[in-house]
């Protein structure tokens with residue numbers, strides 16, 4: 001692979017002659033494959049090598065066909081590049097995760113950081129997972145629903161819209177769009193798209209994004225900034241600029257030497273660099289800063305609102321869905337058109353505030369759609385970590401049946417009746433089917449279906465154990 005000369009010259013200056021050659025060698029190696037498991041759905045994987053800075057990340061010895069593993073579709077794990085799991089250290093070291101928090105993941109799609117954040121924050125915390133590009137926001141909503149934590153709102157707004165929520169978030173993750181130098185090994189197309197001019201454009205865009213959302217961070221709140229590129233402009237220089245411009249203070253993280261993470265400093269702000277010859281992972285940069293606390297705290301409209309944007313579901317509808325989730329008393333059931341969703345009661349006020357100002361695509365746990373006097377259970381419920389499975393009739397599928405179901409093919413299990421059936425694979429719910437006599441109607445969401453043709457021989461590729 002040929003890399004642009006301005007890029008290699010800069011990396012050589014940055015790393016020095018000797019280290020630069022090991023760096024170039026590492027770029028020729030196959031990228032490692034890693035996953036992060038959803039502890040609420042799957043157990044730890046003792047046979048696999050852990051990602052050192054993550055409690056739930058593992059390396060796989062080879063790349064399986066993830067599409068053919070129904071447990072991935074069940075939200076039991078997420079395929080995530082190992083370096084980016086380092087966000088976990090920022091959360092664990094710089095934030096009190098026991099506290100109820102309002103967290104924003106600004107550049108959220110496809111959902112690697114969001115699903116990680118959802119696993120780390122407490123059940124009383126709200127995660128707003130945003131993605132400005134609408135088509136990508138739908139993929140984000142799909143991955144959030146599969147993860148099933150129920151305390152996430154997926155929004156699709158431009159960063160500037162967050163100015164409507166001043167001093168709202170305790171924590172913000174800005175995993176900014178960047179020039180992607182750290183992805184050169186994994187994605188050769190990134191090499192073709194790279195230019196010095198694009199680096200400058202990215203750096204300017206990142207500054208704009210940071211300024212746009214800064215107002216939404218509470219004084220004393222924590223910003224986690226990351227990119228998957230190595231040039232200083234998009235990384236340390238942007239953080240130093242933010243610190244000068246807005247008085248942000250650097251938060252320094254404790255590093256284990258064996259991790260191989262390289263700390264960097266510019267104008268008092270510390271950053272963390274990931275190089276493929278030092279870590280098992282792709283190129284990555286992260287820095288953590290705290291917004292200065294103002295002398296005078298500004299009141300931010302905590303007074304009780306008169307009119308809520310969210311509508312509470314009718315008593316009749318609430319009674320029908322109330323026992324579908326474990327601990328139903330902890331939720332507020334809301335209705336939007338035909339759809340009934342559950343929002344944890346403790347985050348209802350904050351969720352409503354988000355609804356007042358942003359475009360919300362997915363909220364909490366989508367439970368059911370009302371049709372006539374009946375309810376149709378929704379995919380969000382099947383994948384919820386809090387689904388009360390004892391309420392529904394379920395059926396275990398074998399691998400081929402599970403994959404055919406996920407392809408949205410018609411399925412026949414030799415059952416009969418007219419119930420809703422929760423279809424499972426290895427004890428993990430995949431979705432719903434409706435029995436009509438001895439026929440089964442497949443209710444898997446059509447936008448989520450597997451499009452790949454099934455191979456003649458199906459290997460049991462499932463990675464996790466329930």
Ligand SMILES: C[S@@+](CC[C@H](N)C(=O)[O-])C[C@H]1O[C@@H](n2cnc3c(N)ncnc32)[C@H](O)[C@@H]1O
Pocket residue numbers: 084106107108109110111112113114131132133136159175176177178205209
């Ligand atoms: C590095 S990716 C995010 C990856 C994601 N955080 C994850 O861990 O899966 C950057 C995201 O920023 C979005 N984006 C592009 N332009 C943007 C802009 N002007 N403001 C905010 N986000 C933008 C992209 O669509 C992309 O999804």
